[in-house]
Amino acid sequence: MLQVSYIRENREKVLERLKFKGFKQPELVDSLIGLDEDRRLTQIELEKIVSESNLGARQIGELMRQGLKEQAEALKVKTSAVKEQTKLLADKLANLEGKLQTILLQLPNLPHQSVPFGINPDNNVTVFEHGQIPALPDNALPHWELGVKYDIIDFELGNKIAGAGFPVYKGKGAKLQRALINFFLDQAELAGYREIQPPIVVNEASGFGTGQLPDKEGQMYHIGIDNLYLIPTAEVPVTNLYRDVILKKDELPVKNCAYTPCFRREAGSYGAHVRGLNRLHQFDKVEVVQIVHPERSYQVLEEMSAYVQSLLKLLELPYRVLSLCSGDMSFTSAKTYDMEVWCAAQARWLEVSSVSNFENYQSNRLKLRYKGEGEKPRLAHTLNGSALALPRIVASLLENNQTENGIKIPAALVPYTIFDYIN
RNA sequence: GGAGAGGUGUCAGAGUGGUCGAAUGAGCCAGCUUGGAAAGCUGGUGUACUGGCAACGGUACCGAGGGUUCGAAUCCCUCCUUCUCCGCCA
Numbered sequence: 001m002l003q004v005s006y007i008r009e010n011r012e013k014v015l016e017r018l019k020f021k022g023f024k025q026p027e028l029v030d031s032l033i034g035l036d037e038d039r040r041l042t043q044i045e046l047e048k049i050v051s052e053s054n055l056g057a058r059q060i061g062e063l064m065r066q067g068l069k070e071q072a073e074a075l076k077v078k079t080s081a082v083k084e085q086t087k088l089l090a091d092k093l094a095n096l097e098g099k100l101q102t103i104l105l106q107l108p109n110l111p112h113q114s115v116p117f118g119i120n121p122d123n124n125v126t127v128f129e130h131g132q133i134p135a136l137p138d139n140a141l142p143h144w145e146l147g148v149k150y151d152i153i154d155f156e157l158g159n160k161i162a163g164a165g166f167p168v169y170k171g172k173g174a175k176l177q178r179a180l181i182n183f184f185l186d187q188a189e190l191a192g193y194r195e196i197q198p199p200i201v202v203n204e205a206s207g208f209g210t211g212q213l214p215d216k217e218g219q220m221y222h223i224g225i226d227n228l229y230l231i232p233t234a235e236v237p238v239t240n241l242y243r244d245v246i247l248k249k250d251e252l253p254v255k256n257c258a259y260t261p262c263f264r265r266e267a268g269s270y271g272a273h274v275r276g277l278n279r280l281h282q283f284d285k286v287e288v289v290q291i292v293h294p295e296r297s298y299q300v301l302e303e304m305s306a307y308v309q310s311l312l313k314l315l316e317l318p319y320r321v322l323s324l325c326s327g328d329m330s331f332t333s334a335k336t337y338d339m340e341v342w343c344a345a346q347a348r349w350l351e352v353s354s355v356s357n358f359e360n361y362q363s364n365r366l367k368l369r370y371k372g373e374g375e376k377p378r379l380a381h382t383l384n385g386s387a388l389a390l391p392r393i394v395a396s397l398l399e400n401n402q403t404e405n406g407i408k409i410p411a412a413l414v415p416y417t418i419f420d421y422i423n
Numbered sequence: 424g425g426a427g428a429g430g431u432g433u434c435a436g437a438g439u440g441g442u443c444g445a446a447u448g449a450g451c452c453a454g455c456u457u458g459g460a461a462a463g464c465u466g467g468u469g470u471a472c473u474g475g476c477a478a479c480g481g482u483a484c485c486g487a488g489g490g491u492u493c494g495a496a497u498c499c500c501u502c503c504u505u506c507u508c509c510g511c512c513a
Binding site: 040043044046047048050051053054056057058059060061062064065072073075076077078079080082083246367373377 | 440441442452469470471472473474481482483492493494
């Protein structure tokens with residue numbers, strides 16, 4: 001959520017950046033500024049009257065103590081009348097605040113200066129590529145067929161017990177999952193991240209805190225009876241750990257990581273491009289989250305990007321890094337890098353990580369702040385990234401590493417799988 | 424799930440309708456004291472919105488949200504949560 005004070009003081013720039021992002025309702029900015037003006041005037045008026053009636057109440061108390069009942073009664077009548085006015089103003093104020101909030105929730109984050117302009121994914125800019133695209137034999141199989149061939153991923157069984165998009169991993173397939181999770185967590189720890197094991201359901205307040213609610217409600221599984229949501233990413237619980245928190249300045253940066261299953265309804269997305277592991281309702285992911293000083297957030301974004309790339313290098317997967325264009329970035333991000341791995345049999349790039357700097361857009365909503373000695377609390381900057389999401393990594397490993405002897409496991413992973421081939 | 428008792432500032436802990444944003448103690452910060460420290464003494468020590476160049480004000484916040492009242496930490500309602508006992512259970 002953008003700060004009202006920032007919008008008020010930087011109207012031109014906000015409008016320019018929103019246009020850059022392709023935001024279609026720039027008129028909301030001026031509505032917001034108008035409402036804010038109105039809100040402040042109303043508040044001043046209300047507080048003046050409340051102040052008066054507070055004074056009256058205090059005087060009544062004083063009179064009562066002195067036993068001057070009649071004077072107290074007279075003053076009561078007067079004060080009651082003042083109070084009537086406060087009701088109207090309080091309603092008006094609440095109404096204005098509601099409208100203000102509604103608009104604020106509709107305004108996306110402002111893209112950083114370094115974000116390339118664009119309106120769709122075609123305008124994303126490849127900023128880095130690494131690794132050789134492997135040449136596969138003609139009889140190469142896509143991962144969903146390899147999964148069946150080696151009896152390690154069973155989509156039909158998952159379909160039977162849960163539904164489409166809930167695969168069952170078996171034998172070495174299951175062990176590969178576990179190996180990847182441990183590998184990612186160990187790497188994260190080496191990079192200075194503290195491991196968190198959060199709940200994988202969250203309440204409404206948490207959903208609002210990271211912005212899944214109210215807009216993306218349909219994207220999450222909802223447990224109606226207890227009004228809880230299955231998390232779509234560990235970002236939700238791990239970032240909400242810091243909701244309404246004021247950190248000491250020297251506690252920054254906060255670096256947390258977490259492995260969790262993630263649940264996404266993905267309503268309406270079916271078809272060939274979401275086959276196999278490409279898009280699932282349940283998948284495993286290790287997420288890294290940082291809370292940093294505002295002056296450091298762009299440096300940290302680069303560091304996080306480099307960290308994710310280091311994982312891909314260790315897994316020996318060909319990848320590229322995209323700087324998302326203004327129009328393709330998520331609603332809440334100020335700058336995002338996507339990491340995509342090459343899936344040889346499908347002959348396409350698949351996104352396995354998205355690393356974003358939210359600046360203070362999330363922390364404003366979360367009321368996540370930091371404070372130095374004798375300073376005012378200030379909003380911190382938050383960043384997060386997948387490190388990494390498993391299914392597409394598995395897809396890429398299977399497709400790229402298929403040999404006549406089976407699927408070759410990259411050396412860095414062998415200590416975790418204990419086997420070096422799936423066959 | 425049933426019965427009961429609680430939730431107050433950084434912490435401990437008073438406060439049951441009227442100068443209570445909140446006693447007291449501890450902690451923390453600053454000053455005094457000291458060669459230095461401890462002890463002692465003095466002062467300070469929350470957040471948000473808002474007015475003001477500032478000094479300094481206003482309003483709100485005692486788990487959350489409503490309500491009663493001229494006035495609520497204190498009374499009423501709903502919810503959350505913690506503890507104890509019982510039941511159930513990985």
